[in-house]
Amino acid sequence: MAEHEESSGGVPPLDEEAAWAAIVAGYGQEPPDPPGARPFRPIENLMLPEEDVQPEPPAATPPTAPTALGSSVVFAPGVGIGPRDHSPAEPKDDGPAGEASDEGHFVPPEPELPPADTTAKFAWLAVVGGPVLLLLAVLLQWDMTWWLTTLGIGGFLGGFATLVARMSGDTNDDDDDPGRGAVV
Numbered sequence: 001m002a003e004h005e006e007s008s009g010g011v012p013p014l015d016e017e018a019a020w021a022a023i024v025a026g027y028g029q030e031p032p033d034p035p036g037a038r039p040f041r042p043i044e045n046l047m048l049p050e051e052d053v054q055p056e057p058p059a060a061t062p063p064t065a066p067t068a069l070g071s072s073v074v075f076a077p078g079v080g081i082g083p084r085d086h087s088p089a090e091p092k093d094d095g096p097a098g099e100a101s102d103e104g105h106f107v108p109p110e111p112e113l114p115p116a117d118t119t120a121k122f123a124w125l126a127v128v129g130g131p132v133l134l135l136l137a138v139l140l141q142w143d144m145t146w147w148l149t150t151l152g153i154g155g156f157l158g159g160f161a162t163l164v165a166r167m168s169g170d171t172n173d174d175d176d177d178p179g180r181g182a183v184v
């Protein structure tokens with residue numbers, strides 16, 4: 001819109017050039033506080049009661065442009081204090097002779113694995129060793145003879161079949177299974 005016309009209601013149009021000039025002239029300067037505003041409190045004094053805070057002397061403010069745009073800055077109360085600023089209380093030293101007591105601290109026991117029998121060990125060796133043997137043969141460019149292929153593939157399949165066959169079947173086939181609903 002090249003022409004500036006007077007808008008309805010008798011309000012003169014906004015002079016955009018003057019507004020931009022005021023913004024550029026005031027760049028980097030802090031606007032003056034609005035009348036009745038409390039002075040800014042440094043973060044070190046935020047936790048102190050109001051009467052203990054000494055207001056800082058006002059700095060000499062340079063004259064501002066006649067058009068004051070955005071002349072107030074509002075800070076939220078308690079800026080800088082939040083849930084992430086919380087620190088846990090120090091643990092109490094209730095133990096005898098200056099030692100901390102372990103009451104309330106659960107230390108789980110080390111899990112005990114069942115002992116593996118010889119058949120299971122060889123089955124796992126075949127399941128893992130068969131593919132590793134074939135991988136080594138490919139990487140080291142060995143001739144893929146019938147016995148190498150049989151040992152690799154057969155070892156894997158035989159070890160896998162042995163492990164599956166030895167799995168314990170802990171299924172209960174009893175007729176008094178309470179999980180099947182109401183029994184009449």
